[in-house]
């Protein structure tokens with residue numbers, strides 16, 4: 001990695017761009033810089049590069065090329081999936097006056113949860129949030145029981161970004177295939193595969209999904225580009241007005257360099273997925289084992305087994321996650337207390353509360369996420385430093401925190 005002295009253990013927040021990816025992207029900034037919609041040779045060259053990337057990406061997901069919609073990342077893809085399905089439903093004159101029902105899970109990324117909350121507040125949709133229990137996994141039975149006559153969409157993340165637990169997406173897909181046989185209103189199925197894609201099979205046919213979101217910067221590609229897979233025949237409407245790019249589903253000049261980078265990142269991922277997953281998984285197991293054995297009052301959040309190979313999320317009693325983070329940062333080690341997007345907030349993580357943690361346990365959480373450049377020595381240094389920092393912090397903040405929580409009665 002670029003900065004040899006620092007230790008980066010926050011791959012769930014973002015990954016460094018692979019050198020090969022960067023090299024492939026560079027000419028599209030200042031040599032092949034044409035607008036992919038232009039008819040002249042500059043534009044045609046850019047469009048050819050976009051088409052090549054689209055082909056690789058479609059192959060990776062076992063999709064058709066015109067089912068891949070380029071976006072600015074998973075936040076946009078998730079917004080387009082939910083609002084686009086809802087808007088197509090509302091546009092159908094048969095549905096005037098009807099309020100559709102959307103099912104999601106209690107611990108989705110904020111871009112899904114906030115979208116759903118907003119739709120509920122404005123009265124455009126009824127929302128059911130499926131529980132995820134202490135292991136951080138939804139139950140198929142709950143999904144089945146939540147289905148109503150007016151259910152339009154199920155949106156469930158493939159793997160959680162904070163605790164890394166993996167959801168039974170293919171099983172929900174199978175359930176919906178059966179349910180949809182006897183329904184007038186098809187239930188569409190969307191998954192946010194942003195964290196899962198680096199490690200799990202994302203064949204859209206095997207998963208049984210109509211829509212899938214992902215983002216390049218979680219797989220050693222650039223920031224600001226992602227895709228929404230949209231199965232042919234899915235009733236979805238654009239949510240952003242403008243040009244007719246991306247089969248009229250996403251207006252805006254194509255990010256050629258980003259798309260080329262995403263194509264390359266996917267190509268590399270396809271070749272290295274199993275190998276990287278095994279290496280990261282072994283390191284993660286070493287980390288979990290040592291921490292649970294050597295640090296008192298430490299707990300692993302979420303299922304021990306059904307989790308991303310690169311994720312370990314701990315709660316340490318009598319410490320504040322933020323203090324822990326700052327002390328680790330001072331030692332040159334980067335981790336996270338939750339999702340990067342909510343790191344400016346001091347509210348306890350909604351994910352940790354959803355799996356039943358008390359606020360004080362959620363406040364003492366630390367997410368450690370490894371990646372393909374992580375080496376054992378870095379993990380060993382991290383554990384040694386963490387132990388020292390915890391000893392120090394627990395001495396100082398333990399009493400203060402206990403007093404605070406007892407005053408607040410929590």
Ligand SMILES: Cc1ncc(COP(=O)(O)O)c(C=O)c1O
Nearest residue numbers: 073074075109161192194195215
């Ligand atoms: C599960 C999940 N969904 C969505 C996003 C948002 O992705 P992007 O940064 O591409 O908007 C993230 C990023 O942290 C994520 O982990």
